[in-house]
Amino acid sequence: MSAKTLEEPVRRFQEFLGHGCVVTDPVRLRTYECDGLTHHRATPGVVVLPETAEQVAAVVRICAEHGVPFVARGAGTGLSGGALPRTDGVLIVTSKMRRIISIDLANRRAVVEPGVTNLAITEAVRDQGYYYAPDPSSQQVCSIGGNVAENSGGAHCLKYGFTVNHVRALEIVTPDGDIVELSENDPGYDLLGAFVGSEGTLGVTTKVTVRLTRAPQAVTTLLAAFDGTERGGRAVSAIIGGGILPAAIEMMDALAIEAAEAAVSCAYPEGAGAVLIVELDGPAPEVAHQFGEVTRICAENGAFELRTAAGAAERAAIWKGRKSAFAAVGRISPAYIVQDGVVPRTALPGVLADIDRLSREHGIRVANVFHAGDGNLHPLVLFDDGEPGAAERAELVSGRILDLCVEHGGSITGEHGVGVDKSRYMTKMFSDDDLDTMQLVRCAFDPLGLSNPGKVFPTPRLCGEVPGVRKGAHPLVESGQAEQF
Amino acid sequence: MDALSETGVTLRRAGADDAVAGVVPRWVALPETTADVAALMRACAAHDLAVVPTGEGTKLNWGNPPERCDLLVDTRRLALEGGAFVEHSPGDLVVRVSAGLAVNALASFPGFRQELALDNPLPAGTVGGTLATAVAGPRRFRYGTARDLLIGVTVVLADGTTARSGGRVVKNVAGYDLGKLFCGSYGTLGVITEAVFRLHPAPRERRWITVETPASPASERPATGEGDALPDTAASPSGLASPSGLAAPDAFTALDALAAEFAASQAEPSAVEVDWPGPGGGPTVAALVEGTAAEERARAVLALADGHGDARIGEAAPAWWNTLPGDDVLLEARVPPAGTGDAIRAVAVRGLSARVRGSAASGVLRVTLPHDVGHEAFAAFVSSMRDDLGRLGGGLTVLAAPYELARGVDRWGPVSALPLMRRVKERFDPDRRMSPGRFVGGI
Ligand SMILES: Cc1cc2nc3c(=O)[nH]c(=O)nc-3n(C[C@H](O)[C@H](O)[C@H](O)COP(=O)(O)OP(=O)(O)OC[C@H]3O[C@@H](n4cnc5c(N)ncnc54)[C@H](O)[C@@H]3O)c2cc1C
Ligand SMILES: Cc1cc2nc3c(=O)[nH]c(=O)nc-3n(C[C@H](O)[C@H](O)[C@H](O)COP(=O)(O)OP(=O)(O)OC[C@H]3O[C@@H](n4cnc5c(N)ncnc54)[C@H](O)[C@@H]3O)c2cc1C
Numbered sequence: 001m002s003a004k005t006l007e008e009p010v011r012r013f014q015e016f017l018g019h020g021c022v023v024t025d026p027v028r029l030r031t032y033e034c035d036g037l038t039h040h041r042a043t044p045g046v047v048v049l050p051e052t053a054e055q056v057a058a059v060v061r062i063c064a065e066h067g068v069p070f071v072a073r074g075a076g077t078g079l080s081g082g083a084l085p086r087t088d089g090v091l092i093v094t095s096k097m098r099r100i101i102s103i104d105l106a107n108r109r110a111v112v113e114p115g116v117t118n119l120a121i122t123e124a125v126r127d128q129g130y131y132y133a134p135d136p137s138s139q140q141v142c143s144i145g146g147n148v149a150e151n152s153g154g155a156h157c158l159k160y161g162f163t164v165n166h167v168r169a170l171e172i173v174t175p176d177g178d179i180v181e182l183s184e185n186d187p188g189y190d191l192l193g194a195f196v197g198s199e200g201t202l203g204v205t206t207k208v209t210v211r212l213t214r215a216p217q218a219v220t221t222l223l224a225a226f227d228g229t230e231r232g233g234r235a236v237s238a239i240i241g242g243g244i245l246p247a248a249i250e251m252m253d254a255l256a257i258e259a260a261e262a263a264v265s266c267a268y269p270e271g272a273g274a275v276l277i278v279e280l281d282g283p284a285p286e287v288a289h290q291f292g293e294v295t296r297i298c299a300e301n302g303a304f305e306l307r308t309a310a311g312a313a314e315r316a317a318i319w320k321g322r323k324s325a326f327a328a329v330g331r332i333s334p335a336y337i338v339q340d341g342v343v344p345r346t347a348l349p350g351v352l353a354d355i356d357r358l359s360r361e362h363g364i365r366v367a368n369v370f371h372a373g374d375g376n377l378h379p380l381v382l383f384d385d386g387e388p389g390a391a392e393r394a395e396l397v398s399g400r401i402l403d404l405c406v407e408h409g410g411s412i413t414g415e416h417g418v419g420v421d422k423s424r425y426m427t428k429m430f431s432d433d434d435l436d437t438m439q440l441v442r443c444a445f446d447p448l449g450l451s452n453p454g455k456v457f458p459t460p461r462l463c464g465e466v467p468g469v470r471k472g473a474h475p476l477v478e479s480g481q482a483e484q485f
Numbered sequence: 486m487d488a489l490s491e492t493g494v495t496l497r498r499a500g501a502d503d504a505v506a507g508v509v510p511r512w513v514a515l516p517e518t519t520a521d522v523a524a525l526m527r528a529c530a531a532h533d534l535a536v537v538p539t540g541e542g543t544k545l546n547w548g549n550p551p552e553r554c555d556l557l558v559d560t561r562r563l564a565l566e567g568g569a570f571v572e573h574s575p576g577d578l579v580v581r582v583s584a585g586l587a588v589n590a591l592a593s594f595p596g597f598r599q600e601l602a603l604d605n606p607l608p609a610g611t612v613g614g615t616l617a618t619a620v621a622g623p624r625r626f627r628y629g630t631a632r633d634l635l636i637g638v639t640v641v642l643a644d645g646t647t648a649r650s651g652g653r654v655v656k657n658v659a660g661y662d663l664g665k666l667f668c669g670s671y672g673t674l675g676v677i678t679e680a681v682f683r684l685h686p687a688p689r690e691r692r693w694i695t696v697e698t699p700a701s702p703a704s705e706r707p708a709t710g711e712g713d714a715l716p717d718t719a720a721s722p723s724g725l726a727s728p729s730g731l732a733a734p735d736a737f738t739a740l741d742a743l744a745a746e747f748a749a750s751q752a753e754p755s756a757v758e759v760d761w762p763g764p765g766g767g768p769t770v771a772a773l774v775e776g777t778a779a780e781e782r783a784r785a786v787l788a789l790a791d792g793h794g795d796a797r798i799g800e801a802a803p804a805w806w807n808t809l810p811g812d813d814v815l816l817e818a819r820v821p822p823a824g825t826g827d828a829i830r831a832v833a834v835r836g837l838s839a840r841v842r843g844s845a846a847s848g849v850l851r852v853t854l855p856h857d858v859g860h861e862a863f864a865a866f867v868s869s870m871r872d873d874l875g876r877l878g879g880g881l882t883v884l885a886a887p888y889e890l891a892r893g894v895d896r897w898g899p900v901s902a903l904p905l906m907r908r909v910k911e912r913f914d915p916d917r918r919m920s921p922g923r924f925v926g927g928i
C-alpha cells in the first residue's frame with residue numbers, strides 16, 4: 001500500500017481528531033518505529049493520538065472503510081514486537097488516554113483509560129490500603145492497555161495471577177469500529193477472557209475496569225544463598241510441596257548475580273552460586289508460620305546464608321539486584337537476548353542443566369533469572385555483537401531454549417507474548433488445527449484482518465477459507481496478491 | 486443411525502429420560518476417547534445432525550430448550566489417552582482430567598495436600614458440565630471461577646476438528662485462550678473432552694464465621710406494585726447508595742456493611758456468603774477462613790461482627806453453604822458487591838416467597854422462586870428486577886425455569902457484546918448443530 005492510499009484516511013483523521021493528534025512528520029514518526037524489542041523496526045504510515053474512545057472508534061472505522069491496517073500501542077515496552085507498526089498503516093497510540101475515571105473501593109474496582117500506567121493505579125489507592133496486584137517489572141511505564149493485550153504478569157503472579165484474573169470489564173473498539181463492553185458479569189461467551197492476551201489482534205481497548213486487592217497485613221521477604229541452582233531449585237520444590245504458596249519465588253544464578261553486583265552493588269552473599277528471593281504475604285499469623293517453614297526448608301536444602309528484610313527499605317535492597325537483572329547484564333556483555341519460556345516446575349533442574357550444556361557447546365554465556373515458583377525462565381543470552389557469527393550463535397541458543405521448553409510440556413512465552421518475535425515458534429507448540437481454531441476467534445472479531453496483522457499467528461488464512469484445506473502459506477499471500485494478517 | 490454406528494462408538498436409542506429441557510433426542514452416544522467424539526461429530530456433520538453434549542445431566546434444564554437435538558453425547562465414559570481419567574502432577578500442582586469425570590473426584594488427592602480450588606457441590610456434576618455452565622461456589626471470591634483455574638483445554642468442534650489451547654503450565658501467554666471461551670458456553674461451541682487445571686495447596690484448617698442478622702420490617706413489606714420497588718439511585722455518586730424510599734438502615738443495608746468489612750478484612754477470608762431465607766427472615770452472613778492459623782484469623786473476623794446479630798465460629802459449614810437455593814426456578818443476579826443488600830431488598834419488596842443465596846463478596850446471588858409462581862408473576866419479576874439491578878450496575882439471568890413458566894421471557898437478558906458472540910458462534914458452528922438455540926440471543 002502506498003503513502004497515497006493513506007492520504008484520504010489521514011485527512012479524515014485530522015477532521016475527527018484535530019491536526020495536533022495526527023502525526024505525519026517523518027522524524028516524529030520514527031520515534032514509534034519499535035517497541036522494547038528494538039531489532040524489529042518499521043516506520044508507521046501515520047500515528048494518531050486519540051483522547052477518547054469515540055475518536056478511537058472513528059479512526060478504526062475509517063481504517064475499515066479503506067482497508068488500512070492498524071496497530072495499537074501503549075508505552076511501547078513490549079518485548080515481542082507486538083507494537084511493531086505497519087509502514088502502510090496506522091499506529092493508534094494511547095498516550096493521551098491517561099485518566100483514572102473512577103475509583104470505587106466499596107466494590108474494590110477502578111475504571112481507567114488504557115494509557116494509564118500500571119503503577120499509577122496502585123499509587124491512586126495505596127493510601128486507602130489497596131493495590132492493583134499484577135506487577136510487571138516495567139510497571140512504572142507500561143500501560144494497562146498493553147498489560148491487557150499481553151495478559152502481563154509479574155513477580156507476584158505466582159499467588160495472585162495475571163492480568164486476566166484482575167480485569168472485570170473492558171470497553172473495546174472492535175475492528176469494525178463499534179464500541180462494545182465485555183464484562184465478567186454479562187451472560188454469554190467469555191469474550192473478556194478471550195480478548196485479554198490477544199495482543200491487539202482483536203481490537204483496541206479503550207477502558208479497563210480492574211479489580212483492586214486489599215493490601216496484605218504482613219509481608220516478609222527473605223533472601224537465601226545456595227552454592228548453585230540445583231540446591232536452590234530443590235528448596236523451591238520443597239516449599240511448594242510443603243503447601244506454601246508464596247507471593248513470589250525468584251531465582252538468579254551466578255552469572256546473573258555477577259551482573260547485578262556490577263550494576264547496582266546489591267551486596268548479595270559472597271560466593272553464592274544462586275540466590276532465592278522468597279516473599280510471603282497475607283495475614284500476620286499465617287506469614288509468621290510460613291516464614292518459619294521456609295527458613296527451615298532453605299536451611300535443610302543447603303542455604304548457607306539467610307537474610308530477612310526487616311522493613312520496606314531492606315526489602316527494596318533484596319529486590320534491587322533481581323529487578324535490575326535485565327539491564328545489568330549490559331555490564332558484563334556488549335549485547336544480549338532476553339528470552340522468556342516456561343517449563344513445568346519439576347522440569348527446572350533438567351532444563352537448567354540442558355541450558356548449561358547448550359551454553360558450553362556454542363560458547364555463548366547464559367545468565368539465568370527466573371520466576372522459579374511457576375517455572376518461568378528468563379535466560380539472558382549474552383554475546384559480543386562485534387564478534388562475527390556470535391549473534392547467530394546466540395540466536396540459535398535462544399531458540400534451542402524454547403525448544404527445550406516445548407519438549408518439556410511448557411510454553412514458548414510466559415509473559416512477553418508472541419508478537420512478531422515468536423510467531424514462527426507457534427507451530428512447535430500447536431497443531432494446524434489448534435491454530436486454525438484460534439483463527440476462528442480472530443475471524444469473528446476481525447474478518448478483514450486489519451487489527452495488528454502479522455502478529456501472533458505464523459501462517460495466516462483468509463477468513464472464510466475452509467479450515468483444514470490450507471497447508472502452508474495461502475497461495476494468494478505467497479504470490480503477493482493478497483494482504484494478510 | 487448407520488452413519489453413527491459406523492464410528493464404532495457405543496450408541497443407544499434415546500428415551501424420555503434423556504430429554505434436554507423437554508426436547509427428546511433420537512440417540513445417545515457414549516464415546517470413550519477424544520477421537521471417538523471427533524468421529525461422532527464428523528458423522529453428525531455429514532448428516533446434519535444436531536448435538537447436545539452432556540455430563541451427569543444435572544443441569545440440562547438450564548438454558549433454552551434446543552431448537553433440535555438428534556444426538557446426546559454423554560461424556561461420562563470419556564478417558565484420557567491411555568485410558569486414565571486423571572493425570573496428576575503433584576510437583577507441578579497441575580492435574581489433567583477427562584471432561585467426563587465427576588468434579589468431586591478432584592476435591593482431594595490422597596497422599597498430597599492439594600486440591601482443585603473449585604467448590605464441590607452435591608450432587609456432583611462433571612468437569613465438562615461445570616466448565617460449560619461456568620457455575621462457581623463461595624470460594625470464587627478468593628480463587629476465581631473455573632475459568633481462572635483452567636490452564637488448558639481440548640475441544641472437539643462441530644465439524645470434528647480437535648483443538649487444544651493453553652497447556653500444562655500455569656504461566657502461558659502463547660495464543661488465544663480457547664479455554665476461557667468454552668467456559669460458560671453451554672455446549673454451543675463444541676464438546677470439551679479434556680481439561681488441565683492448576684491446583685492449590687489444600688488448607689490445613691477451616692473455620693466458618695456465621696452471623697444471623699435480625700429481620701427488618703422491610704423484608705416483610707408486601708409488594709406494593711412495580712414502580713416503587715427500588716427508587717432510582719443513579720443520582721448518588723456510586724449509584725449504589727441505600728434507597729431512600731425504605732426505612733434505613735434496614736437489615737439489607739446492615740448486611741452490606743458487614744459483608745464489606747468481612748471482605749476487606751486482612752484476615753483474608755476465602756468466601757463471604759449470604760443466605761436470605763425469604764420474607765420474614767433476616768439474612769445470615771457467613772465467612773470462610775482457611776489455611777494456617779484459621780482459628781486466630783476467624784476470631785479477627787468475628788470481632789468485625791460486633792453488634793450485627795448472633796455471631797459464632799464453627800468448624801463446619803452452615804447447612805446451606807455451597808448449595809443452590811432451589812432447582813426448578815432458579816435465577817442468578819449479578820451486582821457490584823456493595824449492591825448485594827439492595828439486590829436482595831429488590832427481591833424482598835416484591836413479596837414473592839423467594840430465597841436468595843450467594844456470594845456477597847462477589848455480588849453473585851442465586852434466587853429461587855416457588856415453581857407455582859405463575860407465568861405472569863414470573864415474567865413481571867424478571868423484567869422489573871432487571872430494571873432495578875440494571876440501576877445497580879448489574880443484571881439477571883434465568884438459569885432454570887420450566888418452559889411454560891418462562892414462555893416468552895428472555896432467559897439471558899441484554900448483552901452489549903451479543904453481535905460479537907453471534908459471530909463467534911457462526912465461525913465455530915456455521916450450520917448451527919451444537920446445542921442450537923440454547924444460549925444468549927438464541928445462539
Ligand atoms: C524492563 C522490562 C521489564 C518487563 N517486565 C515484565 C514483566 O515482569 N512481566 C510482563 O508480563 N511483562 C514485562 N515486560 C513486557 C512489557 O512491559 C509488557 O508486555 C507490557 O504489558 C507492555 O505494555 P505497553 O504499554 O508498553 O505495551 P506496548 O509495548 O505498547 O504494546 C504491547 C502490545 O499490546 C498492544 N496494545 C497496547 N495497547 C493496546 C490497546 N489499548 N488496545 C489493544 N492493544 C494494545 C500492542 O498492539 C502490542 O501488541 C517488561 C518489559 C521491559 C522493557
Ligand atoms: C455452589 C454450587 C452449588 C451447586 N449445587 C448444586 C446442587 O445442589 N444440585 C445440583 O444439581 N447442582 C448443583 N450445582 C451445579 C452443578 O454442580 C453443575 O452445574 C454441574 O457441574 C453440571 O454438571 P453436569 O455434568 O450435570 O452437566 P450437564 O447437566 O450434563 O450439562 C450442563 C450443560 O453443560 C453442557 N455440557 C456438559 N458437558 C459438556 C462438555 N463436555 N462439553 C461441552 N458442553 C458440555 C451441556 O450441554 C449443558 O448445557 C451447584 C453448583 C455450584 C457452583
